[in-house]
Amino acid sequence: MKIKDQEFIKKENIGTVLNLILKEGPISRARIAEKVTMSFTSASRIVASLLESNLIEKVGYTNEGSGRKASLLRPKRNAVISIGVEIDKDKIRIAFMDFVGGLIAMEEFNFIVTTPEEAAKFIGNCIYFMMEENLIPSQQIVGVGVGLPGLINPEKGEVLLSAQFGWEEIPFRKILEQEMKISAPVHIDNELKMKAIAENELILDRKEKSMVLAGFGSGVGSVLVSNGEIYRGKDNFSGEIGHTIVDPNGVYCTCGNFGCLQTYIAEQFLVVEASKVKPIKSLNEIIKEMEKGERWAIRIIDRAILYTVITINNLVNIHNPDIVVISGKFVESNHQIRNRIIERCKEEMTNYNRQYHLYTTETGSKGVVSGAALKVKNYFLENKVFN
């Protein structure tokens, strides 16, 4: 038992030192020892093993008090590359992220999702194409993260249900691992949960304890991140607020119930309403009609704004977060709509239990791919380096 404990502490120390170099490098051995409260000898030993595994590199020197030159260490940017993928209904986004979180390349490919096998084959080809284009050798790639809409089981790597793609009980991780031209582990998760990882790690990092990310787009969903951890619930189902019933006599929803929240906000339902007046194919077309002053379009958007504000307030009352970040086509594609939502939410912030910071997403179209790549990198740091 004692040996195991020592082994565990050793791994944990390597992890702490590497994370410190990732966050604060270039940094000297003496400063590392001071920051993580370990002896200079221990810090030097860990640094030597990290240099040997090619995860960090020496860069320049510093004179720290003693007058002796001390080398500075920083992460090796291209030592670890993680890939993030977003599958949307008519496009696939792919990004390559380096060890310090910078995007080396990001591309968007037009693709109408059909079968899981075809989607996997297409993604595999695109990844290979981008590797060639950016001269990235396969041994630097530590994994591929994929964010997609639907109910996902990340542990089993299965898509339980994606109504948008018509996929049910699909072992997508296995399919993609088979279809890729490189050998790399695949991680899959719900797109909004991937985006929440990016919002939390890349943008927020402001020491706030809890954040709710709410998405208003082709569906309605939310993710609670508390102390850096995503709350998932028993089946990774947590936050599927789009299917909370707001009117049992309402319209039919794709889930089989009537009057779900998303039927008042999600694009496809707004388009159905608008089509009763004139042939309309997208949210953008409804917004154009609203800007022209068409009364029916104004009313459809007004109602969607009202339900969006109610949703944000409900989320605040359920979770009591420090921050709410709103995202999705409905809040991101039009300034006027976004500002009205923010103003109405602020008007409601009068009671003691309604105080929170409200932001619009800053990761935008890079959110899902960045989060998916970060998930891969975090997994690598937790499981590979220290084992």
Ligand SMILES: [Zn+2]
């Ligand atoms: Zn529903």
